[in-house]
Amino acid sequence: MDSTRIKIGQVLYGQSEGSEDIALVKVESVGVGGINYNDTDNTFQYSFDELTGIPVSASVLTSSGFTLSNGVYVNDTINFIKVKLIGAQWFWYASADACIPVPYLHELQSLYKELTGNTLAVDEDALLIALDSAMVLSAPTDFAASDTTPNTVTISWLEDADAEGYEYQIDDGAWVKVDVAEAELTGLTYSTTYKIRVKAIGDGESFVDSPESEEYSFTTAALIVLDAPANLTATEVGVNEITITWGEVANATEYEVQIGEITDTTELLIYQFTSLDADTEYNISVKAVGDDVTYDDSALSAISETTDPLIVLDAPADLTASEVGENYITITWSAVENASGYEVQIGETTYTTDQLTYQFTTLDVNTAYAISVKAVGDGVTYDDSVLSEISETTLKEKLGTPVVTGEALSTTSVKFSWVAIANAASYSYSTDDGVTWTPTALLEVTLTELTPGTSYTMLVKAIAAVESDFRDSDSGSGTVSTNAA
Numbered sequence: 001m002d003s004t005r006i007k008i009g010q011v012l013y014g015q016s017e018g019s020e021d022i023a024l025v026k027v028e029s030v031g032v033g034g035i036n037y038n039d040t041d042n043t044f045q046y047s048f049d050e051l052t053g054i055p056v057s058a059s060v061l062t063s064s065g066f067t068l069s070n071g072v073y074v075n076d077t078i079n080f081i082k083v084k085l086i087g088a089q090w091f092w093y094a095s096a097d098a099c100i101p102v103p104y105l106h107e108l109q110s111l112y113k114e115l116t117g118n119t120l121a122v123d124e125d126a127l128l129i130a131l132d133s134a135m136v137l138s139a140p141t142d143f144a145a146s147d148t149t150p151n152t153v154t155i156s157w158l159e160d161a162d163a164e165g166y167e168y169q170i171d172d173g174a175w176v177k178v179d180v181a182e183a184e185l186t187g188l189t190y191s192t193t194y195k196i197r198v199k200a201i202g203d204g205e206s207f208v209d210s211p212e213s214e215e216y217s218f219t220t221a222a223l224i225v226l227d228a229p230a231n232l233t234a235t236e237v238g239v240n241e242i243t244i245t246w247g248e249v250a251n252a253t254e255y256e257v258q259i260g261e262i263t264d265t266t267e268l269l270i271y272q273f274t275s276l277d278a279d280t281e282y283n284i285s286v287k288a289v290g291d292d293v294t295y296d297d298s299a300l301s302a303i304s305e306t307t308d309p310l311i312v313l314d315a316p317a318d319l320t321a322s323e324v325g326e327n328y329i330t331i332t333w334s335a336v337e338n339a340s341g342y343e344v345q346i347g348e349t350t351y352t353t354d355q356l357t358y359q360f361t362t363l364d365v366n367t368a369y370a371i372s373v374k375a376v377g378d379g380v381t382y383d384d385s386v387l388s389e390i391s392e393t394t395l396k397e398k399l400g401t402p403v404v405t406g407e408a409l410s411t412t413s414v415k416f417s418w419v420a421i422a423n424a425a426s427y428s429y430s431t432d433d434g435v436t437w438t439p440t441a442l443l444e445v446t447l448t449e450l451t452p453g454t455s456y457t458m459l460v461k462a463i464a465a466v467e468s469d470f471r472d473s474d475s476g477s478g479t480v481s482t483n484a485a
Contacts, residue, residue: 137163137200137210140181145218150190150294153220156182162207163200169212171195190293193219223296226252226288232301234284236272239308239381243272244284251295252288259284278381279309310383313339313375321371321392322357329369329392330359336375338382345372352376366469368393399424399462399473406480411452414480416460417444423470424462431458434475439463452485 142158155168159181167175168183171194176183188194195217200210229246236243244257246269254265259273259282276282282305288298316333323330331344335356344351346360346369363369369392375385402418409415416429420443428437429445447456457479464470 137202137207139210139213140166140198140200141213143196143198143213143216148218148221150221150223151188152184152186153188153218154182154184155196155216155218157198157213157216160200160210162202163210164203164207165201166198167201168196168198175199177201188220190220191222193217223290223292224251224294225296226250226290226298228299229255229286229288229301232284232286232303234303234305235270237305237308239278239310240276241272241274242276242282242284242305242307243270244286244303245270246286246301249288249298251290252298253291254289256287256289256297257285265289276307278307281306310377310379311338311381312383313337313377313385315385316342316373316375316388319371319373319388319390321390323359324392324395326365326395326397327363328359328361329363329371329394330357331371331373331390331392332357333373333388336385338377339375339385340378340382341376343374343376343384346370363394365394366396396464396469396471399464399470401474402427402460402462402476404458404460404476404478406456406458406478408480408483409446411483411485412450413446413448414450414456414482415444415446416458416478416480418460418476418478419443421462421473423464423468424473425465425468426463427460428463428472429458429460430475431456433457434459450482452482455479455481 140157147154195215198213202208231247257271285300285302290296318334322332341354344358372387372389377383400421407415430437459475461475462473
């Protein structure tokens, strides 16, 4: 072979030694021992005698504008064309700088015409017979996405009438077989970009599987935002609770309710917030919660509502000074429903109790006191009552108790006497055990016309002046018997 006629980039039909088979190659380099050609990654080199390729008869070459020169068929008008055997399948390439697969072997004719302006003088059937090889199906093209949702999509491609079916691969997943030129994909993630590759599957006789298609990228739809709950209403408002209701939202899994900074969830269309502060304004919101697969949470529906003020307790009824002394006053009153206790006050001094009675002690003698009682609320639901009030005066100082002495005068008379009591205005005595009292200014009383040998008792008490700072004394008593007959 005369290598001086070979040019870098020239396309040749080479003939193996001892054979009429011809191989089509593009010259990559010329060196000692033959013509070398490489595929795109420069890993394969062959001398002329080692060339293997698609066998093309000499008659095809000569009828297509090739000439035999020094044992090599040459057509200097071809700029680039290349053949490579991969996995027992032939691929044709046409590019000055990169390999572009031409999957159908019978496309050689159109490719050759495009590159040279000439036509190979062989029809498809004749070429198949000459090549003695099945056609390689074209890799699928013309991809389109339809029926896109957040988690499903249908990917279709151009149907190949010669394909028995197809296989597709999503990203780096497993290959999946389908019978038609589309893949209905489910279980996807919303707003996510995926890549699909597809192969056409041949019958293994006339057609072999295509190479993988170019990657086709598609993106799932964003989540569908649920409608915001309609008709949000505060149906019941109390001192410590607010009950809200709202309309049902299609496709919601549950609802998220919020009051202030507190959040909870429910599957119902009603919710009661409890343990709230009285007479307080609250911002309340509800949103429908999606499944985060197809549906996203809704926007908030919001209202503002104010809880009722505290319930004022009833004032204690029947407030009474049940006992009054010189230095104390005891009061009583009726129970008040829901009271947590009671606050009692006398003058400026306040006390608390959980009883229905209270005794004020160490008070001043003969002094008027203003007394009040109120029911105490819990500060959560119930507020303190208004005051129930009375005015009461401690007793005046009691006069000293007379010391009574009895003396028998005769068989029919006795005399009772006593020592004068300081501050007493007069005295009063009783001889019938306090049933009848008789006033006297004297310090003694004589009883006559009595029964001999009979015991008699007299009660005496000191009487205070009306306008004085004293009150009547307790009664003192004395006993004596008349003389026997």
